[in-house]
Amino acid sequence: MSLSIEEGEIVSVVGANGAGKTTLLKAIAGLVRPTGGAVELRGERLDRLPTHRIVERGVVRVPEGRRIFPEMTVRENLELGATPPQARRKRPESLSRVWDLFPILRERARQLAGTLSGGEQQMLAIGRGLMSLPTLLMLDEPSLGLAPMVVKEIFQTIRRINADGVTILLVEQDVMHSLGMSHRGYVLENGSIVLAGGGPELLANQHIRTAYLGI
Amino acid sequence: MLILQALLSGLLNGGIYSLVAVGLTLIFGVMRIINFAHGSLMMLGMYVSYWLFVLWGVDPYLALIASGSVLFAVGVLIEAVLVSPVLEAPEHDQLLLTLGISLVIENLALFLWKADPRTVTVPYLAVAPMVGGIMISSPRVIAFVVSLALTAVLYVFLKRTDLGKAIRAVSQDREGALTVGINMRRIYALAFGIGCACVGVAGGLVVPFYAVDPYVGGVFVITAFVVVVLGGMGNFGGALLAALIVGLAESVAAVFIPAAMKQVVMYTIFVVVLLFRPQGLFGARRA
Numbered sequence: 001m002s003l004s005i006e007e008g009e010i011v012s013v014v015g016a017n018g019a020g021k022t023t024l025l026k027a028i029a030g031l032v033r034p035t036g037g038a039v040e041l042r043g044e045r046l047d048r049l050p051t052h053r054i055v056e057r058g059v060v061r062v063p064e065g066r067r068i069f070p071e072m073t074v075r076e077n078l079e080l081g082a083t084p085p086q087a088r089r090k091r092p093e094s095l096s097r098v099w100d101l102f103p104i105l106r107e108r109a110r111q112l113a114g115t116l117s118g119g120e121q122q123m124l125a126i127g128r129g130l131m132s133l134p135t136l137l138m139l140d141e142p143s144l145g146l147a148p149m150v151v152k153e154i155f156q157t158i159r160r161i162n163a164d165g166v167t168i169l170l171v172e173q174d175v176m177h178s179l180g181m182s183h184r185g186y187v188l189e190n191g192s193i194v195l196a197g198g199g200p201e202l203l204a205n206q207h208i209r210t211a212y213l214g215i
Numbered sequence: 216m217l218i219l220q221a222l223l224s225g226l227l228n229g230g231i232y233s234l235v236a237v238g239l240t241l242i243f244g245v246m247r248i249i250n251f252a253h254g255s256l257m258m259l260g261m262y263v264s265y266w267l268f269v270l271w272g273v274d275p276y277l278a279l280i281a282s283g284s285v286l287f288a289v290g291v292l293i294e295a296v297l298v299s300p301v302l303e304a305p306e307h308d309q310l311l312l313t314l315g316i317s318l319v320i321e322n323l324a325l326f327l328w329k330a331d332p333r334t335v336t337v338p339y340l341a342v343a344p345m346v347g348g349i350m351i352s353s354p355r356v357i358a359f360v361v362s363l364a365l366t367a368v369l370y371v372f373l374k375r376t377d378l379g380k381a382i383r384a385v386s387q388d389r390e391g392a393l394t395v396g397i398n399m400r401r402i403y404a405l406a407f408g409i410g411c412a413c414v415g416v417a418g419g420l421v422v423p424f425y426a427v428d429p430y431v432g433g434v435f436v437i438t439a440f441v442v443v444v445l446g447g448m449g450n451f452g453g454a455l456l457a458a459l460i461v462g463l464a465e466s467v468a469a470v471f472i473p474a475a476m477k478q479v480v481m482y483t484i485f486v487v488v489l490l491f492r493p494q495g496l497f498g499a500r501r502a
Contacts, residue, residue: 031393055396067391069384079377080384083396088377132396 001037001193003186005136010158010168012178012199014212015188021171022064024188025138028169029061030054041136056084058135064144066125070114074105077113077124081131090133098127101157119150126154130161137161138169143177155181175212179203187212220349221466227352229462230359231417235435236442236454237366238413244386244449245406248298251313253439254432255320256411260286260418261427262328268335268422275337276357279419286415287408294407299400317432324429332426340423354423361420365413366455373451382406386449438465441485445496453497460484460496 003024005011013021026032028039030051039047046054069077078098082091099106102123108116113124122142129137139158143151155177162168172178179185182199187208195202202208235257242250260282267273267281297316301309340353373379385392385402393399417435425431442461446453461481468480488496 029394031390050398050400051393052396052398055394060396061394063390063394067388067394069387069391071387072380072383076380080380080397081395083381128395 001188001191003193005167005169007135007167008162008165009183010162010170010181010199012170012172012182012185013188014172014175014178014185016212017173019188020191021188022140023191025061025140025169025171028054028059028138052084055132056086058133059138060129060132060134060136061138062125062129062140062142064140066121068113068116068121068124068128070112072113073110074113074116074124075109077128078105078131081128082133084132087131087133091131094131094133098130101130101160102127119146119154122146122150122154123157126157126161130166134166136167136169138171140171141173142170143172143174151177175208176203179208216348217470218467221470222463223349223351224355225463225466226459227355227359227462228466229459230362231421232435232438232442232462233366233455233458234362234413234417234420235439236446236458237369237451238410238417239436239439240443240446240449240451240454241369241382241413242407242410243443244451245382246298246302246403248302248309249313250407250410251310251436252293252317252320253410253414254434254436255317255324256286256289256432257414257418257435258324258427258429258432259289259320260415261422261425261431262324262418263415264419264422265333265335265427269333275335275419275423276361278422279361279416282419283412283416286418287412289415290408290411291404293411294404298407299403302403321429321432328429330428330430332428334426335422337423352424358420358424362417365416369409369413370451378405438481441481445485445488447495447497450495450497453495457496 013024015021023032027034028046030046030049034047038045041057041059044057046057046059069080072080078095079091082088082094087094104120105123105127108120113121116124126139126142142154142158146154151174158168158170159181170178170182179199179202185197185199185202186193187195187202195205195207197205235253239250239253242248263282263285264275264278267278268275293316297312301312337354343350343352345351373383381392381397382402382405384395384397385399438461442457443454445461446455446457461484464484465477465481469477472480
């Protein structure tokens with residue numbers, strides 16, 4: 001499998017359950033190690049670095065299932081996002097940026113993260129990712145289990161984050177939404193890329209229309 | 216009067232249990248490892264204090280700094296060399312490892328220092344003042360106060376500082392902690408080191424009133440395990456409260472039944488609580 005992302009893009013990876021989308025993101029983030037091949041960021045090998053060094057280089061993953069810290073407050077969760085040294089120095093600025101993107105989180109700043117609704121937890125997970133000052137933000141199934149209204153809001157925010165200069169790698173089962181807003185997309189089946197192309201162009205593809213959209 | 220005396224000594228013992236248990240629960244909470252070497256590490260802490268006193272006449276309370284630091288270093292070393300390779304291993308492998316470490320430490324102590332119980336007598340603490348017919352053992356009071364103070368300091372450290380929050384983050388969601396770029400190896404070493412330092416200080420604290428021998432750790436650590444489970448595995452505040460409860464129950468029971476049977480009480484509480492609240496008295500179910 002070969003995949004590349006240019007700076008400033010939104011790139012989607014779509015595919016069915018078990019196609020290897022999550023594993024792909026985990027391999028980039030260093031949580032699983034590839035048995036072969038390489039992960040490179042601007043020419044530097046990432047696949048031999050420990051996970052925290054990868055985050056320090058601005059490659060940040062918002063994991064599936066959010067993985068927030070349930071017994072800490074919203075604010076503490078966000079502050080922990082700013083763990084890399086360079087992110088820690090910009091903590092106040094990043095925090096106001098997140099408050100600005102997700103005003104609801106500001107209202108709930110002192111609440112324990114475990115008591116938030118699913119949508120709010122997803123916003124918190126994305127906000128926490130932004131606190132690490134990503135150059136590449138990888139989102140794993142951000143729409144999973146959320147109401148359609150909330151999904152729409154999350155996707156709008158992702159577009160806003162991209163407009164602020166953050167490159168996005170999006171993994172989604174919601175093929176329609178994610179390809180619709182992406183510059184480019186990849187289709188993953190059984191661990192291999194079977195199709196690649198511009199987002200809207202893929203949406204028009206006959207294979208995708210029958211296999212994923214049921215049209 | 217007997218009851219009052221029992222309540223007092225139970226409470227004082229509970230303080231010590233809390234410091235031992237807090238170290239154990241911290242290690243478990245962060246690393247999901249049950250440290251069976253905890254008792255023998257406490258014994259090491261006691262010997263540090265004992266030898267400093269015997270060889271150089273160091274005051275046992277000054278020696279706490281030494282027993283705490285030595286055990287912190289020992290903990291970091293054990294974590295780096297022995298424990299970290301088995302972190303992803305099945306539980307029974309981890310269990311065998313920490314049990315093995317414990318056997319090595321105990322037998323090393325037996326080889327070096329023989330099985331004789333050794334005691335330290337601190338001259339200025341030898342007389343126990345009586346207040347209203349109750350004997351107040353000063354070293355036990357000091358042990359209680361220092362234990363609770365250290366537990367409080369540790370609590371504030373975990374609750375308020377960035378490093379403490381990172382440690383709690385790892386215990387609440389490991390993958391989340393990896394995601395935000397926390398250096399896991401550093402946190403593991405630190406948590407194991409702090410856990411061992413707690414038990415090192417606890418060892419130093421009991422030296423003025425408890426004889427040291429290579430197997431002494433077992434006495435405290437079995438109680439500490441009960442306390443940790445009762446408090447909810449990995450639950451810090453729970454461990455503190457459970458420690459006081461166990462200390463009190465044990466001591467009050469000894470008034471009514473033969474002292475040799477006091478552990479029966481502890482285990483009865485243990486079994487009954489687990490029957491109705493398997494997550495422990497104060498344990499929250501974690502996702």
